[in-house]
Amino acid sequence: MIRYQDGSLAAFEEIYARLATGVRRYLWHLAGRPEVADDLLQETFLQMHRSRAAYNPKYAVRPWVFGLARNVFLMNRRAARHWAKLHESRDALPEFPVLPDADRLGSQDEIRRGIAHLAPEQAEALLLHLEWGFSFEEIAGMLGITAAAARARASRGMADLRVALTGFQRARV
Amino acid sequence: MLAIAQDLKPVRPAPEPFQLALRMAPLALLASSLILLAIGPRHDMASLGPLLTWGASAAQFLLAIALVWIAARESSPAGRLPVQVVSFAAIAAVVVIVSISLLTFSTSPASEPVLRVPSRVNEMLHTAPWIMGFACGIGSTLAGCMLVLLFSALFRNSLVARPVVGGALYGAGAAVAINAGWRIACPVSTLGHSLGAHGSAIIATVIAGALIGRFLGNRRLRIGRPAGPLR
Numbered sequence: 001m002i003r004y005q006d007g008s009l010a011a012f013e014e015i016y017a018r019l020a021t022g023v024r025r026y027l028w029h030l031a032g033r034p035e036v037a038d039d040l041l042q043e044t045f046l047q048m049h050r051s052r053a054a055y056n057p058k059y060a061v062r063p064w065v066f067g068l069a070r071n072v073f074l075m076n077r078r079a080a081r082h083w084a085k086l087h088e089s090r091d092a093l094p095e096f097p098v099l100p101d102a103d104r105l106g107s108q109d110e111i112r113r114g115i116a117h118l119a120p121e122q123a124e125a126l127l128l129h130l131e132w133g134f135s136f137e138e139i140a141g142m143l144g145i146t147a148a149a150a151r152a153r154a155s156r157g158m159a160d161l162r163v164a165l166t167g168f169q170r171a172r173v
Numbered sequence: 174m175l176a177i178a179q180d181l182k183p184v185r186p187a188p189e190p191f192q193l194a195l196r197m198a199p200l201a202l203l204a205s206s207l208i209l210l211a212i213g214p215r216h217d218m219a220s221l222g223p224l225l226t227w228g229a230s231a232a233q234f235l236l237a238i239a240l241v242w243i244a245a246r247e248s249s250p251a252g253r254l255p256v257q258v259v260s261f262a263a264i265a266a267v268v269v270i271v272s273i274s275l276l277t278f279s280t281s282p283a284s285e286p287v288l289r290v291p292s293r294v295n296e297m298l299h300t301a302p303w304i305m306g307f308a309c310g311i312g313s314t315l316a317g318c319m320l321v322l323l324f325s326a327l328f329r330n331s332l333v334a335r336p337v338v339g340g341a342l343y344g345a346g347a348a349v350a351i352n353a354g355w356r357i358a359c360p361v362s363t364l365g366h367s368l369g370a371h372g373s374a375i376i377a378t379v380i381a382g383a384l385i386g387r388f389l390g391n392r393r394l395r396i397g398r399p400a401g402p403l404r
């Protein structure tokens with residue numbers, strides 16, 4: 001990021017190569033539609049370019065960019081005056097890998113359905129921690145909550161996910 | 174990618190939030206002192222004592238710098254403070270200002286506008302005291318808005334996230350800093366004046382900060398071009 005601030009295009013390309021896939025999936029999770037996620041991804045990296053002077057090496061790059069992506073999503077949601085409803089059934093759920101603690105409890109499709117039925121803030125904290133590997137402190141800085149609150153949301157999300165997956169299993173039987 | 178490649182001039186990284194706040198402190202101190210330089214300190218300084226004059230204003234000034242620091246943190250995508258901290262700071266600012274106003278009034282309930290100005294001005298203020306309220310309200314609002322504009326020259330590249338909230342917090346910092354100096358110069362301690370005229374100026378400056386933040390955020394981040402329908 002420091003090289004990028006110095007004017008290196010190669011540094012920008014490296015940042016894009018490392019982060020674009022994860023950011024796109026995060027935006028897909030927030031927005032609910034892949035085509036919207038693609039637009040927001042472009043907007044995110046444009047905003048990153050415009051705001052590159054505001055980056056301070058005190059922060060890790062990944063949470064800074066993911067936080068920027070979240071802000072881009074929120075601004076577009078306000079501008080479009082629509083609300084993303086994570087509880088709606090969708091034709092295309094994001095392709096998340098099976099979460100480490102849940103892979104024993106259900107198929108990937110069941111896990112995705114279970115996540116889709118979590119409260120939005122629980123799903124977001126759970127995925128940011130388990131899917132994208134952010135610490136609870138980093139999640140707190142991105143969402144404007146305490147680290148304890150981030151941990152509690154993820155924990156409750158996992159507990160609710162287990163309940164949902166157990167229900168799916170029983171329904172299969 | 175082409176647009177980015179064509180716009181890759183080197184940029185100077187923004188300072189850390191605490192450093193940003195420290196850079197704004199001299200600006201705030203200068204703006205806060207202007208009214209003191211213009212009309213001098215209030216006539217009842219001796220009865221109020223150093224603690225309730227300089228001490229209380231120094232505490233308010235430190236609170237102003239803290240609000241600016243919170244604004245800088247809130248504007249960073251990865252450095253946001255918990256909402257409870259931001260709310261606590263806003264409530265603390267209100268409590269501090271109201272408490273200082275109450276203490277000042279209870280110690281010296283000065284209601285006569287006695288200024289170090291030509292005598293005919295004082296006579297006019299005696300016959301029409303509402304002019305004093307008007308002058309304090311408008312004057313401190315203008316001073317606060319000018320300070321926020323000066324702040325924006327420093328924070329314009331740092332408003333990455335939540336520009337309206339960030340701008341409002343910068344406005345709150347500017348307003349509290351201006352009030353810290355204004356209250357030492359203003360001769361009237363009545364609650365109607367200190368909370369009415371000065372309080373209105375603080376609220377107006379916070380709103381001005383929010384509007385400046387929204388303008389800077391919209392200009393840099395081009396809101397109004399939604400990326401497709403969100404359902």
